[in-house]
Amino acid sequence: MGTSRNVERRTILKAAGATAATLGLAATTTACGGDSGTSADGTVTIRYAWWGGEPRTIAIKKTIALFEKKYPKIKIKPEFTDYEAFWEKFQTQASGGNPPDVFQNAVGFLRKYDKRGVLMDLKAQADAGNLNLENFRNGVLANGQVDGKQIGIPVGANTMALVIDLKAFKKAGVEAKFGWTWNEYFAALQTIQDKLKIAGDTGYFNIMYLYDLYLRQNGKAFFTDSDLGFTEADLTQWWEDGYKRVKSGLVADPKKIEQVKPKSGLSAGLAASEFTWDNFSIRYQGEGDSDYGLAPIPTTDGKNTGQYLGSLMLSAFSGTKHPKEVAQFIDFMVHDPEVGKIMGYDRGILATTEQYDAFKPTDPNNKGVSAYEDEVAKAGVLGKITPHPSGADVIEAAFLRIGAEVSQGKAKPADAAKALFSEAKAAFAG
């Protein structure tokens, strides 16, 4: 009996130990996932999150090393994923009150997270002298402002462009010139199709930001402060025309475009041109076999392109425990010339004059982007960015998805437009 009791006690103890260990383990994990803190020697750790491909991550890690050297009392903990995963993760972290202290942001998300109280107004830190709000190019600083608050600090600026397959355009004998109209653009696509037997465009009508430009050319815009800035009839027309051009082969077969993903339809040789952000054009050279160049956005009236400077920015978490260090870090990242040299035009043309002057592109891609933006700025067509209400991100995804249904012949343009408006209503309410 005695021995058996001993055995029992031992098993009980072991079981208790195991339980304690498990619970302890859980507790430590929670602690690890918890907020960044201050260590005994006064070193502060802040979390910095961004999305993007491998080249961006390598470059950013270099800039972090540079910052930590200059500020030995501040440690940066990097977090990075691709775009889709980034916002899913961010949403979960932010709702749990545990978002990164500093993170990459874009205009489509500003109001959404401002409304939810996640973003810090960096004006106070600027007033305290921890962050410099001077020397931003072309008024791009305004991109990070919502209702008088500075909730994003631009790191780069970009604008929409038409990327063209230079060889194909040359072979077909068509020229993309500044101020050309949509009719001239579609005529060029027709010539390309006739002469080269390939489609001219990869699917322009699914790109929300391009439709925004088209609307702006016609005195409207995709978004107003709190709603959509166009009618169901406008969108029906836009998609009807688009679908017609898919059917006639002017625009590439959406099935094929889908197949080659993540490669773009342009670099896969399925079409001769593609609308996108100018700084994205760097990818094509690596992906495709042809030479690529930037061409002007077609217009309605021969002048107004509807363009503006969009940008990626850095935002800070309103509840961070280290607002001062966070501000110092952002200041370093947007103003330090060395950081500009390392980052180049990966996130658009560098936003501050210090960084813009420090980085002089030597490769043809970056040079091309720079020349393109210079040209656009000189033409004086740049307007102010239109607001993106809370829910804009959901609407952009819906626009892409429903547009794809139209181009695949799975939805009638009128029904599709109706569906988008109904989804937009839900997104604005959410």
Next chain:
Amino acid sequence: MTLVKEAPVRPAKKRSAAPAAGRRGRRRENLAGYLFMSPWIAGFLLLTAGPMIASLYYAFTSYNLFTPPKWVGLDNFTTMFQDPRWQKSVEVTLKYVVVATPLKLLLALGVALLLAQRRRGQALYRAAFYMPSLIGASVSVGFVWRALFSDDAVVDRTQKIFGVDVGGWIGNPDYVLYSLVALSIWQFGAPMVIFLAGLKQVPQELYEAAEMDGAGPLRRFWNITLPMISPVLFFNVLLESIHAFQVFGSAYVVSDTRCGPADATLVYTCYLYQKGFKEAQMGFASAMAWTLVVAVALVTAVLFWSQKKWVHYEEAAK
């Protein structure tokens, strides 16, 4: 003699003297058991039961993760039933379940019948056929599948040899779901192993008797094998249909996280995920989750009810 005398005494003594101590001992034993189980119990309560109860509550609220949930009653359910995308997701899922499950089981049974016969290298064959089930759920297989079924890839080229030109399945809303079906069928290993075990249980005498009566292989299969393995078949049908209702990973990866093109692979869980984690409509997503639970429960109930008609248990036969 003494031994014989003593022997019955000992148990008698124990039985009469120790009920209280025995109960205490058993209680202590139970306590140890519970302690050993406690990590699991804690995990179950914290990670499964708790969230489930919470999600049941959220199903009746409007909840965007940031502001506290607002009670909206049945609103989520009424919007859900009217939502054309939700209807589409139900349609896609049902199509997937109805096509993938029987095909997978058919293949599993077919291969199990072949592997049940004694031949050299049997273990190797079994392992080889089971292998896909082990790796099938991984993301990398989803990517491989994407590569296989894309335009101008292996499947497309093979089809073209036979004069069928659909230009790859991935970008085509009419075909892409069938690439997921193919992925599911390919992972027939688990039901196959269960079928194998079932086939081993069929008494050999039955076949011998049937053979003597002049029954051919088809007749033997239909009149002996199938009824004898019907409990196993029932188990597999049940398990695989429940499994199919919950398909997610393959749809998510093959269609590049968008469950498309044109919502062609918008399976139920994929839409649920989009609503919850992309659009932050946790209330709606919870309502969807509970609707799925109820639907799967109903399907299970119907299957259980139907088994009286086609499943033969040996005791019942006797």
